[in-house]
Amino acid sequence: MTDKTDNTTEHPEVRFIPPSYRLKAKAPLTGEDLGTVLARAEISLNRHHDEFLGKLKSGMASLQQAFDALLQAGGDETAVKKLDDEAHDLRGLCGTFGYRTVTDVCAILCAFLENRTTLSASEIEVVRLHINAAALAAARQLDGSTAEGKLVLDGLRRVVAGGTPPQGTPLNGA
Secondary structure, eight states: OOOOOOBBBBEEEOOOOOOOOOHHHHSSOOOOHHHHHHHHHHHHHHHHHHHHHHHHHHHHHHHHHHHHHHHHHTSHHHHHHHHHHHHHHHHHHGGGGTTTTHHHHHHHHHHHTTTSSOOOOOHHHHHHHHHHHHHHHHTTTTTTTTTHHHHHHHHHHHHHHHHOOOOTSHHOOO
């Protein structure tokens, strides 16, 4: 921030707080270089990929079940909360294993559901688009940086903002 009277810059005081002993025990410093540590982490992730695929399938089924329950309940508060919880769980799970677009779709859905206790019929249709987009992204392992992934995410953002998805997107049947 600049002080207009003397043109000096103010800097907030910076404090470094050392990590707790508990955190140090969980993640001790080693003498290894970052590349070695990251390579080991990559190997570990690859070993768990098949397990992840099972969790993805289960998570997608749970998301669909939560949506079906929402339809049955007419968009009531309990059903909205359950759907939000399921989307949040998938959001946290998918990015680590290369399903970034599923994470992004679920993040958009969670933001849409935030502070909503009930859903109207048109809002339920917006949720349906997200459920279908998450399923599409999971099935095709869409990357949000590809043209198709960008179209899906941009289309969802437009729908949430009150617009319609652009023509030629997987969201409108193209």
